[in-house]
Amino acid sequence: MAERESMEYDVVIVGAGPAGLASAIRLKQLAAQRQSEISVCVLEKGAEVGAHILSGAVMDPRALTELIPDWKEKGAPLNVPVTEDKFLFLTDKGARQTPNWLLPECFQNHGNYVVRLGDVTRWLGEQAEALGVEIFPGFAAAEVLYTDSGAVKGVATGDMGVARDGSHTPNYQPGMELHARYTLFAEGSRGQLGRQLISRYKLDEGRDPQSYAIGIKEMWEVDPAQSQPGLVLHTSGWPLDSDTYGGSFLYHLADNLVVVGLVVGLDYANPWLSPFEEFQRYKTHPAIRSTFEGGKRIAYGARSLTAGGLLSLPKLVFPGGAMIGCEAGFLNASRIKGSHAAIKSGSLAAEAAFEALTAERSHDELTAFPQAFEKSWLHAELNKSRNFKQWFKKGRTIGTLMTGIEQWLFKGKMPWTIRHSKPDHACLQPASECARIEYPKPDGKLTFDRLSSVFISNTNHDENEPVHLTLKDASVPVAVNLAKYGGPEARYCPAGVYEFVKDDGGDDRLQINAQNCVHCKTCDIKDPTQNIVWVAPQGGEGPVYSGM
Structure with a gap:
């Protein structure tokens, strides 16, 4: 077996999504402020930064503003402010709009932007590289490496040029080992290595089982007469039955582009259900189809969402590293937003790692990260919606009613917590x-x-x-x-x-x-x-x- 080469870094980050890139940027910012040198490497399994990024997406710019206050001047592709919110309850033939004054705060998007998250991610990659971050797209982290004492000491990329039968082709190249004092995992929802870390270190002990959904999305170029840049439409109800968690999004971008998708909770019971076909059916609804008639579908994708919220969040740290972004599950399902949470979690982990590095520590637990998270606005936001997914496990009627009561009446300060114990x-x-x-x-x-x-x-x-x-x-x-x-x-x-x-x-x-x-x-x-x-x-x- 060919011997793997190795490279040494202060911090290795697995995944060039919003969380991973925010961590890399924050580490380099702190190093520049303290006039110190920190080596940071980001691995990305996609062919280019942003290639595997898929999200709605309406973006809350709060965390980005904290990370890069002058993002507008630097050309961040947040160009379509939300102009209107609509929420519809669908039956098979009809639609009932919720008056905007009745919408709880989590469904209000004033001050947010309709974005193409892949473009935002590419821009974040450019900011990271300008600060000296080394980004390696096209390299999938395939193995976690450990010290003799059981701490994470880095990752190894997968071998290239292996044939289906396991033999080596003429293009064979062994994987590369990347060693680090700390390794941050930002693989996104249901990360391959994150799953292994949760099991090895029992990071989910005492937590609710993680809850997931699948999001299926298309991008359309629509008739200019149908284009309403900044319109954000969400629906609940048809085509899903009342026992199946889910809902749709339909967001209008600039240039006659519309993105549309359906999110289906992966805790559904009926094995005959097909999320893909439910999504196709959704577009035929009388309240929806007119947007797309005369238009052209130009892109398609699907991605799981880690949607359990605060009660399903695993322990974030372990010897030698941490999990950030959707790898851990920072998505706020009640707001249908995760990019701001990913950026904030990545920034907090970076601050904890930087302080550890300047104290000449390595391969220990970054306990300052979960401590800072618990004091942050992100924890407060997720705590407000901690029961959201749990209520919807009891059906749409109860979920809708109790979400309204908790978010509209109690403003997220309810005195109760609902738990669940059944994995999807x-x-x-x-x-x-x-x-x-x-x-x-x-x-x-x-x-x-x-x-x-x-x-x-x-x-x-x-x-x-x-x-x-x-x-x-x-x-x-x-x-x-x-x-x-x-x-x-x-x-x-x-x-x-x-x-x-x-x-x-x-x-x-x-x-x-x-x-x-x-x-x-x-x-x-x-x-x-x-x-x-x-x-x-x-x-x-x-x-x-x-x-x-």
Whole structure:
């Protein structure tokens, strides 16, 4: 086996999203203020910074303003201020708008911006590099490295040029080890390495199980007559039933661009449900379809969201590092916003790491990070909405009513806390106990199939590399998932990765089309037997989102 080379840094950051880049920027800012030198490296599995970023997104600029006060002068792509909020409750044919004076504060967006988060992330990358941060796109962190005492000492990137059978191709290159005094993990929702760290250090002990959702999104170029830059529309209700958590977003950008998406909680019970088809169906609603008629769909993507909130937040630190952003779960689901929380958490972790470095410490716990978080406005914000997802686990009616009471009447200062104990994958019921859902065929104009959608996500994987969607037990998909749950993999995946086919003998088998994977991680979360484990493919592969 070829020996891996190694590089030494003060801080290694895994993931060039808003959290990771905010950490890198803050570390370099502090070093400049103290006239000291700190080496900072950021690894990014996407082919370029922003390639794997997908979010709504309406952005609260508070954390960005704290990090880079002159972001406007520096050209940050926050160019479309929110001009109007609308919230609709949908039935199959009708829509009822909530009066704006009744909207709780968490649904009000005055002072926020409709953004393309991929563009914002690219801009953050430019700011980081200008400060001397080394960013390596196209390199996936595949392994956590530990000291002899069990502390994190860095990460190793994956080997390149490995064939599907495990042999080395002529392009083989062994992974690189990156050693650091502290390593910050910012992989986003359901991070591969973060999942391992939570298990190794028991970071979720005493916490509620993490709760996730899948967000499926398209970008459209619409008829100029339909364009209303700054309009922010959210809906609840149809097409989802009252027991399924979820809702839609529809945001108007400049240049006749509209982004639309559906978020579906991955604690849904009916294995026949398909989040992708529910989203396609949503666009046909009379209150929605007129926006897109005469328009053109130009981008597609999907991503899981870590939505459990404060009560599901794991312990943030462990010997040698910390978890930040959506890796840990700082998203505020009640506000449908996470980028401001990612930036703030990354900044707080950076401040704790900088103080430790200047004190000549290394590989210990950055206890100052969770302490600073607990005193921050971000903790106060998440504490206000701590019960949001828990109420919706009791159904839409109770969730809507109690969210209104807590946020509108109590202003988030309620004297009670609601807990839950059931992970998302354990919520599926046997297929025989659930009503089948028949979805209409796509028309190719307003509604589409998975494969044409994956095509415009610019997803690419080498077909000869090892499959990065791994099975703990190859017999389970047919023996358990298909037999008991009707093969839900074929429906919860938004990219057509999983399909059950017949082999030459007429027996069922699971076919994994790994080249279609958009890295949403839904399979890793929702598989009822937790038999599927998502691991990073070779660096640079996956979707290439254009400002999504």
